[in-house]
Amino acid sequence: xxxxxxxxxxxxxxxxxxxxxxxxxxxxxxxxxxxxxxxxxxxxxxxxxxxxxxxxxxxxxxxxxxxxxxxxxxxxxxxxxxxxxxxxxxxxxxxxxxxxxxxxxxxxxxxxxxxxxxxxxxxxxxxxxxxxxxxxxxxxxxxxxxxxxxxxxxxxxxxxxxxxxxxxxxxxxxxxxxxxxxxxxxxxxxxxxxxxxxxxxxx
Numbered sequence: 001x002x003x004x005x006x007x008x009x010x011x012x013x014x015x016x017x018x019x020x021x022x023x024x025x026x027x028x029x030x031x032x033x034x035x036x037x038x039x040x041x042x043x044x045x046x047x048x049x050x051x052x053x054x055x056x057x058x059x060x061x062x063x064x065x066x067x068x069x070x071x072x073x074x075x076x077x078x079x080x081x082x083x084x085x086x087x088x089x090x091x092x093x094x095x096x097x098x099x100x101x102x103x104x105x106x107x108x109x110x111x112x113x114x115x116x117x118x119x120x121x122x123x124x125x126x127x128x129x130x131x132x133x134x135x136x137x138x139x140x141x142x143x144x145x146x147x148x149x150x151x152x153x154x155x156x157x158x159x160x161x162x163x164x165x166x167x168x169x170x171x172x173x174x175x176x177x178x179x180x181x182x183x184x185x186x187x188x189x190x191x192x193x194x195x196x197x198x199x200x201x202x203x
Contacts, residue, residue: 004031004191007081009072009089010038014045015176016087016108016183021052023184030191035079037072039091055079060091069094076101083190086145087183090122098147105145106190108183110175112157113141117150127168127175136162138171140179142186158182 049056
């Protein structure tokens, strides 16, 4: 059976992209990162992809005003992506992409959903919310992306302890390390079960 073809959408540093790509190179991996799309032309994610010889595209409202949704869908289907991973992608996907790929888009969120999710809950704000709540456990969640922020079915979570004296930065560092373990594990599991995946609908 052919390997799962994974497209990654990222906006900034791309550390989860790095972790995912490195995992794809390990013996026994069943997936390949075949495309990286970023809406920030100067992002570390796009730079890493180019250095690693992964097809990399800067697609944004500046490059495709009024047509970004169609441009992203064309890129995904043009590279025969089986699975889409949004990893620090700071833009809501359009309806055509969400419809075409449906349950084949997964997102990683830096908290244990359903807590500390929703619009505006990203980056430092998530960890500030966790600390303000007094939660003793945090950690990343991988879930299926749906129309509403952070509400899709949960695939997997990785618990990370919250220590007395934690700051948003110290908590973020431990959660990010857990993300780098969780995301490749989930994608490898999806790749192993890919017979249950159906091809994306063409629009």
